[in-house]
Amino acid sequence: MATEKLDPVTGRMTTGHEWNGIEELNTPVPRVVLFFLAATTLFAIGYWLLMPAWPLGWTYTKGLLGIDQRVVVTRQVEQAAAERAEAWTEKLVEASYSEALGDEALMRHVSETGRTLFADNCAACHGVNATGGPGFPDLTAKTWLWGGEPETLEETIRVGINSTNDDTRISQMLAFGRDGILERDQISDVVAYVRSLSGASGDQAKLSAGQEVFASNCASCHGEDAKGNRELGAPDLTDNHWIYGGDLQTVYSTVYAGRQGHMPNWGSRLAPADLKILTLYVHSLRGTAQ
Template sequence: MSVKDRDPLTGHQTTGHEWNGITELNTRVPRVVWFFILVTHLWALAVWVLLPAWPLVTTSTKGILGLDQREEVAKKVVAANSDRAVWGERIKSLSADEILGDPELFARISDTGPQLFGDNCAGCHGAQATGGPGFPNLIDGAWLWGGDTDTVMETLRVGINAPHPDTRWAQMPAFGRDGLLPRNDIRMVVDYVQSLSGVKSPADTIAAGAEIFATNCTSCHGNDGTGNPDAGAPDLSDGFWIYGGDDEAMFRTIWGGRQGWMPAWEDRLTETERKIITVYLQHVRQDTVK
């Protein structure tokens, strides 16, 4: 078939290709397509002339406008750091209540706190700071070392069982694994400890567990089981549990012991950033309690 043949219906020339009786037409490219091709080429030429575009050996073409995104970003970072330094110093010098009572600073905490917490803390404590098995809930009001601003900031600074020279240190012995208590005694202690937070158990079991508890546990958790923040020993009567409060979880805790760990943030977060996280958590905890 000749390429000069024309389709009898449309009058268009054919390309000479045929598939199963279907002939391909040699139709023209629509004008609108040529228009957009032209416009995009003109736009590309304009961009090449006006903006940085072509790489050279050690640099690149600068363009007539002389725009440099690296310089623009650097200027914005400098401006943001300058602005942050002003309100950051105010946050560092004021108490948590004063910060939460200042609308401007409270807005800064609301914007910056979730980001800092999400980047550094949510991996263990969860996006909502509610913790999980082995990781404390930070908004339930139960703090191992205390929940006031200065104490929380110090915990963030030095960590828990961390390499920091001033780290907070706490460890619960493995009473079963190390042969300090037999299995039956551990089960009775579990029943007694659960009774402190309202779980019912047989009276004779609770009485026996109380004696074992008094001999082995009161030095850290206190005579009434309410804990000791100075030693990081948790309150066993408030119903809040890091590793679980059911029979199996508590047996494992007493049998094998526990030693939590939190990194020291002094080298990664500034004092202002640590305070922002602290005040943010205190604000979230207040909202949760309400």
């Protein structure tokens, strides 16, 4: 049975427990700890009463102050939009593209705001640096399918490509192999020829045969000189910028199975000012001009 006794050193009672000659003092909890425990408890009770805190199944306690973070954030966004409109977006909307491009102060705002708009809406496909990836064009290369003028870019962003918009741009590469339009040897020849247009080497007899296949089947869209056709969204095959890849297997797959890219239409999602900012931002991206 544990026996309490007075500790001669501290003058405090022990708990009566002993381990190998070591006795445990019955030391009270420090007052500072009790103070902070009490203060924390009071703060928690006050917070529960004043602020949204407890879940109640399909709802939650609103708190006596009635604070709603969603309302607060919405108000802040509206205020920021109003301040931005007063500062420069109204001027941007009224300006023509040539006027906006010639206004350095305005373009600084476009660069800052456009970077955020691009990251929020476009970077998922085209990458944070707009350099694209397999299936998504490099926007810094300036190899535009429909043209790189601001007005043309705005239309592309607004209506999309093969999108749900009634005025969408439409573009599709035929599946020459899968649909039996060309034989495998013909596909192999035209692939060798197309790759040679951007510097790849190949057997001369194969290239000559591929050139004939190209003239008969591909020139109607890509042009006799293979420079592309912006009316149809057909890419220039003579540069070294490939949407899906320029290696032998990828180009073969493109010709054999066809391609049909997709870009959402942003006209229904972005305000007119944001659409113009994004257009100017994409137009101003620096890359290898073609």
